[in-house]
Amino acid sequence: MSLEVREVMQAFEGRRVLDGVDLTVPAGSVVGLLGPNGAGKTTLMRIVFGVLEPDAGEVRWDGRTAGDADRRRWGYMPQERGLYREMRVHDHLVWIARLYGVDRKQAADYADDLLDRLGLADRSRDAIRDLSGGMAQRVQLAVAMVHRPELLVLDEPFAGLDPAAVEFLMAVIRDHVAGGGHLVFSSHQLDLVEDLCDTIALIDGGRVVLEGSLRELRSASERRALRVDVDVDPRWLDGQPVGDVATTASGSRVALEPGAEAATVLDAIRSHTDVSDFGVEAPSLSELFRAATGRAVEDAGA
Amino acid sequence: MTFRSTLLVIERELREAARRKGLWLLAIGMFLGSCAIVFLPDLLADDGPGEATVMVAGDDEVGVAAALGEVDDPVIEVTSGDDRTAVVDAVEQGDADLGVLLSGASSTLIVDDPDTGLVDLVAGVVAETSAADRLDGAGIDPAEVEAAFAAASPAIEPVDVERGDREAAAFIVMLVLYLLTVILTSQIASAVAVEKSNRVSEVLLAIVPPRALLFGKVIGIGCIGVVTLGLVAVPVIVDLARGATLPSGIGVSMLASAIWFVGGLALYLIVAGALGALVSRQEEVGALVVPLTMVLVAAYFATISFGDGPAGAVLSYIPFTSPMSVPYRIGVGAGSPVEYVVSALLLVVAVAVAARLGSVVFRRAVVRTGRRLSLRDVLGR
Numbered sequence: 001m002s003l004e005v006r007e008v009m010q011a012f013e014g015r016r017v018l019d020g021v022d023l024t025v026p027a028g029s030v031v032g033l034l035g036p037n038g039a040g041k042t043t044l045m046r047i048v049f050g051v052l053e054p055d056a057g058e059v060r061w062d063g064r065t066a067g068d069a070d071r072r073r074w075g076y077m078p079q080e081r082g083l084y085r086e087m088r089v090h091d092h093l094v095w096i097a098r099l100y101g102v103d104r105k106q107a108a109d110y111a112d113d114l115l116d117r118l119g120l121a122d123r124s125r126d127a128i129r130d131l132s133g134g135m136a137q138r139v140q141l142a143v144a145m146v147h148r149p150e151l152l153v154l155d156e157p158f159a160g161l162d163p164a165a166v167e168f169l170m171a172v173i174r175d176h177v178a179g180g181g182h183l184v185f186s187s188h189q190l191d192l193v194e195d196l197c198d199t200i201a202l203i204d205g206g207r208v209v210l211e212g213s214l215r216e217l218r219s220a221s222e223r224r225a226l227r228v229d230v231d232v233d234p235r236w237l238d239g240q241p242v243g244d245v246a247t248t249a250s251g252s253r254v255a256l257e258p259g260a261e262a263a264t265v266l267d268a269i270r271s272h273t274d275v276s277d278f279g280v281e282a283p284s285l286s287e288l289f290r291a292a293t294g295r296a297v298e299d300a301g302a
Numbered sequence: 303m304t305f306r307s308t309l310l311v312i313e314r315e316l317r318e319a320a321r322r323k324g325l326w327l328l329a330i331g332m333f334l335g336s337c338a339i340v341f342l343p344d345l346l347a348d349d350g351p352g353e354a355t356v357m358v359a360g361d362d363e364v365g366v367a368a369a370l371g372e373v374d375d376p377v378i379e380v381t382s383g384d385d386r387t388a389v390v391d392a393v394e395q396g397d398a399d400l401g402v403l404l405s406g407a408s409s410t411l412i413v414d415d416p417d418t419g420l421v422d423l424v425a426g427v428v429a430e431t432s433a434a435d436r437l438d439g440a441g442i443d444p445a446e447v448e449a450a451f452a453a454a455s456p457a458i459e460p461v462d463v464e465r466g467d468r469e470a471a472a473f474i475v476m477l478v479l480y481l482l483t484v485i486l487t488s489q490i491a492s493a494v495a496v497e498k499s500n501r502v503s504e505v506l507l508a509i510v511p512p513r514a515l516l517f518g519k520v521i522g523i524g525c526i527g528v529v530t531l532g533l534v535a536v537p538v539i540v541d542l543a544r545g546a547t548l549p550s551g552i553g554v555s556m557l558a559s560a561i562w563f564v565g566g567l568a569l570y571l572i573v574a575g576a577l578g579a580l581v582s583r584q585e586e587v588g589a590l591v592v593p594l595t596m597v598l599v600a601a602y603f604a605t606i607s608f609g610d611g612p613a614g615a616v617l618s619y620i621p622f623t624s625p626m627s628v629p630y631r632i633g634v635g636a637g638s639p640v641e642y643v644v645s646a647l648l649l650v651v652a653v654a655v656a657a658r659l660g661s662v663v664f665r666r667a668v669v670r671t672g673r674r675l676s677l678r679d680v681l682g683r
Binding site: 051072079080084091098 | 502
C-alpha cells in the first residue's frame with residue numbers, strides 16, 4: 001500500500017502554489033517533504049487530506065483515487081495548534097477517534113494507551129489550555145494518531161522543539177514506521193532533519209526539484225566537500241578547484257568542484273597550518289537544495 | 303458518515319457548553335427572571351384580604367362599630383377611643399389606620415391620607431349606617447332603598463383591561479428571544495473563527511464534511527438556545543398548571559415565539575457561522591457580526607415602537623425581522639392568520655437558502671487563511 005500524489009496543480013488568486021507535484025510514499029518509510037517557507041508543502045498536505053480540492057491531479061492510495069474511507073485511515077497534524085484549547089485531553093482524543101469511526105469504548109482504550117506512551121497519563125483530565133507548550137504539542141501528535149492510522153502526515157513537527165522533544169518525536173515516528181506505517185513530514189530546516197528521513201522530496205516554487213533515497217541522492221551527486229578541523233582562509237586556496245568555504249566553530253567545510261582532487265586541496269591547506277582531522281563528505285541537504293535550485297534555502301523563502 | 307459526524311459535532315458542542323459557567327449563568331439568570339415575572343406579582347398583590355384598624359369615638363347609637371366589624375375585605379379591627387384627642391393621637395401614631403368621630407347626627411373621619419380605598423370604604427359604611435337609621439326613623443325600610451339603589455347603579459364594564467398586560471407580556475417574550483439570539487449569534491461566529499484561526503478546522507475537515515461541521519455547530523448551539531427558552535417557559539407552565547390564567551394571548555404568543563424563535567435562530571446561526579469562517583483572527587469577528595445583530599436590534603426596536611401597525615406587518619414578511627415582530631403581533635393580536643402563515647413560509651425558505659449558501663461560503667472560506675475574506679472572494683469564482 002502506498003500513497004501517491006500525481007501531477008497536482010493548485011493556484012490561489014492567480015498565483016501558482018503547486019505546479020505539477022509528484023510524490024510517492026511507500027509503506028514502512030519516512031519521507032521528508034523539504035523546502036523553504038512558501039514552497040507549497042502545507043498546501044500539498046491539505047490536498048492530500050482533501051481539505052483542499054486541487055485544480056488538477058489526484059491523490060491515490062493503494063493504487064486508486066483516495067476517498068473519504070481511505071482518508072479515515074490517515075492522521076494529520078497541522079503546523080500550528082489544531083486543538084480545542086478548552087477541551088480536556090482525554091475527551092479530545094476520544095472525540096477525534098470517534099470522528100474517525102472508532103467506537104466509543106475502543107476510542108477510550110486507544111486514548112489511554114497513547115497518553116500512557118506519550119507520558120501524559122496524569123494530565124488526561126486537564127484542559128489543554130492548562131498544559132505547557134511541549135505537552136500541548138504531544139497532545140497534538142496524539143490527536144493525529146489516536147485512531148491508529150496507517151499514514152501519518154506531520155506538518156513542520158520539529159519547529160520550535162527542544163532537542164529532547166525532537167528525540168522523543170523521532171522515537172514515536174520510528175515506532176510508527178517499524179509497524180509498517182507510512183510517514184510524511186515537512187520541514188524547512190533541512191540540516192536538522194538530515195538524519196531522520198530515508199526518502200526526501202525537495203520542493204521549491206511548487207515543484208518537486210529532487211526526490212529519492214537520501215543516501216542515493218548524496219552518492220549520485222558529484223559534489224563533495226572537504227571538512228577540516230581548522231579555520232581555513234579562502235586566500236590559501238586561490239587557484240584550487242573549490243567553491244565556497246564555510247567556517248564553523250568546529251572547523252571549515254570547503255566545497256569541492258566536480259572532479260576536484262580532495263588530496264590536492266588538503267595539501268594546500270596543510271602548507272599553511274597543521275590539520276589533525278579531515279574528511280571528504282557527500283553534500284548536505286541544503287547543499288543538494290542549492291545544487292538543484294541555484295540558490296540557498298534561506299534565500300528561497302522570501 | 304455525514305450524519306454520524308454531525309451528531310458527534312453536536313454532542314461536543316453540548317458537552318462543552320455544559321462546562322461553560324457563563325452559559326449556566328445566562329440560563330439561570332433567565333430562569334430566575336422568568337420566575338420573578340410570573341410569581342412575584344402574585345406574591346405581592348394577592349396575599350388575601352388586608353387588615354386595618356379603625357378607632358371609633360363618640361356616641362355610636364346607630365351601630366357604626368358593628369357595621370365596620372362585618373366588613374370582610376379588609377378585615378377591620380374596631381377599637382374604641384375616649385375622645386377626639388385620643389383618636390387623632392392614635393391615627394398620628396399609626397395605632398389606627400383611621401378614626402371615626404360620631405356626635406349625634408354628624409360624623410367625622412380622622413385620616414392620614416384622604417385618598418385611600420379604606421377612607422372610601424369606611425365613609426360608605428358610616429353613611430349607609432346612619433342613613434339606614436334615619437330612614438328607619440322615617441318609617442321606610444332600608445332594605446327597599448338599598449334594592450332601589452342597587453337597581454339604579456350602572457353596571458361597570460372595563461374596556462380591554464388586558465391590553466396592557468398583553469403588551470407587557472409580548473415585550474418580555476421578545477426581549478428574551480432577542481437576548482438569546484444575539485448572544486448565540488455572536489457565540490457561533492466566534493466559535494467558528496477560533497476553530498479556523500487555531501487550525502482545528504483543518505484537522506476536522508480532513509475527516510468531517512464541512513456541512514457537518516457547520517450544521518453540527520448550528521444545531522448544537524441552537525439546542526442551547528431552545529433549552530434556555532424552555533427553562534424560561536417552565537415558570538409559566540407551572541403557573542398554568544396551578545390554575546393561573548395568563549393574560550390571554552401570551553400562551554399563543556409563546557407558542558408562536560417558539561416556532562419563530564427556532565426558525566430565526568437557525569437563520570441567524572447559519573449566517574453567523576458562515577461569516578465567522580471569513581475571518582482569520584478571532585478579533586475580527588465583532589466587526590463581522592455587528593451588522594447582523596444590528597438588524598436584530600433594529601427589528602426589536604421597530605417592533606416595540608410600531609409593531610402593531612402596518613409597518614409591523616411589513617416586518618413580518620422579512621425573514622430577518624419576522625422572528626421579532628410575529629410573536630409580538632400574535633401577542634397583541636395585530637396580525638392575521640394569512641400573514642402568519644406567509645411569514646412562516648418565507649422564514650422556512652430563507653433558512654433553506656441560507657443553509658445552501660452558508661455551507662458553500664463556509665466550505666470555501668474556512669480553508670483560506672491569511673487575511674479576512676469578503677463574501678465576493680468566496681462566492682466570486
